[in-house]
Amino acid sequence: MNHLPTTKQLRYFVALEHHEHFGKAAESCFVSQPAFSVAIKELENMLNIQLVDRTNKNVTVTSLGRDIARQARVVLRDLEDMVDIARGNQAPLTGQLKLGVIPTIAPFLLPRLLPALRKSYPELKLYLKEDLTDRVYDRLMDGELDLILVALPYELRNVTDMPLFDDHFFLAHHQHSNFVDPEHYNTNTLPTDSILLLEDGHCLRDHALSACNIRNADKVSSITATSLLTLVQMVDADLGITYLPEMAVKSPLLKNTKIKTIAMDGSSYRQIGLVWRKASTRSDEFAMLGNFIKQHYQAG
Structure with missing residues (x-):
């Protein structure tokens, strides 16, 4: 059986293709730069191709590297979908959930929301990523985030959006x-x-x-x-x-x-809404979270 890339290597390379900087990419993956660089080099050796051109100041992803990164995103997204299917047998709003939030919502809504969410769903492990709309959307479509909390209207493709409140x-x-x-x-x-x-x-x-x-x-x-x-x-x-x-x-x-x-x-x-990938197997669970946010905000 041929050796295959690990999900870690694929995630690291997708991050490098996005940031085009080893230090920033390593930081986004919560790993040291030396360990990150080793993983990228191992991926190149295994595929027997050069994914990036390295200089003292810049990192340039090769044309073939761009194609590999594009396919890596598809693979990672499919793996996320597989895990979502497995989670379908679990109770809703339990386990890991990765939520992206924009900076003009996060500091005003989350301090009120999170204590209530932890009390109602103690088995939920919520991971938060705060960034601009374009960036959390890209992470959503790459499979790095499960859903995002953003302000609407905003042009987003291949997603389901759930308006929560004005x-x-x-x-x-x-x-x-x-x-x-x-x-x-x-x-x-x-x-x-x-x-x-x-x-x-x-x-x-x-x-x-x-x-x-x-x-x-x-x-x-x-x-x-x-x-x-x-x-x-x-x-x-x-x-x-x-x-x-x-x-x-x-x-x-x-x-x-x-x-x-x-x-x-x-x-x-503006309208505050939850957004997730279209046809996600966790749509009902995400809608449940949306209703919880809506009810909690209106009650406050």
């Missing part, structure tokens, strides 16, 4: 702001460069622009924030105004700031 937007401004008249708010009368948003890559930026009817690009500042915490600090310094989701407004994020918030109209919201 997260309404609030206008956030310094209590003595010179940028906005809270009593007569209108986006058209805002000064140029007065709207502060997250940087590109955060879906909250696009959702805010769309849901809050921001049509004039001149109103949006070229200065962006990397996180909601940074965004709040900029507004607290009266550098502009922004739009925050309800779950952030109701969290301690604005505590000890001089920021005031105004509820936007009912059509200004």
Whole structure:
């Protein structure tokens, strides 16, 4: 029988193809770089091909290596499906579950959700990965994650999505702001460069622009924030105004700031939802988790 790659080697190589950096790939796999490099070299030797071109500064995956990585993703996903089938005989929401969450949801929803989830499902071993929507989606489709908690709408292919609840937007401004008249708010009368948003890559930026009817690009500042915490600090310094989701407004994020918030109209919201691979054998289990999140959030 021919020697076959191990799942560890395949996961390592998929990570390397994604990051194109040995150190970052090793870190994402929670292994030391020397051990990671040995595993990649062993995979090359076993396949008798060169998967990457190595230089002092860069790692370039070869054309053949790209093809191998693509097939490795299919293999790993099929293995995940096989394990899911085996888990079908287990009680729902027990064992291992790998959940991806975006940064504009995780710090506001998870601290309230996780204690209740542990109490109701003590046999569930939940592994969390926080990252931007595109990245958790890629990990979902590669089989590294079982499902993801994201903000909708967002263009995602070959998935099932379960909307959970609406997260309404609030206008956030310094209590003595010179940028906005809270009593007569209108986006058209805002000064140029007065709207502060997250940087590109955060879906909250696009959702805010769309849901809050921001049509004039001149109103949006070229200065962006990397996180909601940074965004709040900029507004607290009266550098502009922004739009925050309800779950952030109701969290301690604005505590000890001089920021005031105004509820936007009912059509200004993003939708929070669970997403998993289409036709997953665990769809019923994931829907059960979705209903638990929905009920817990509404009760809070």
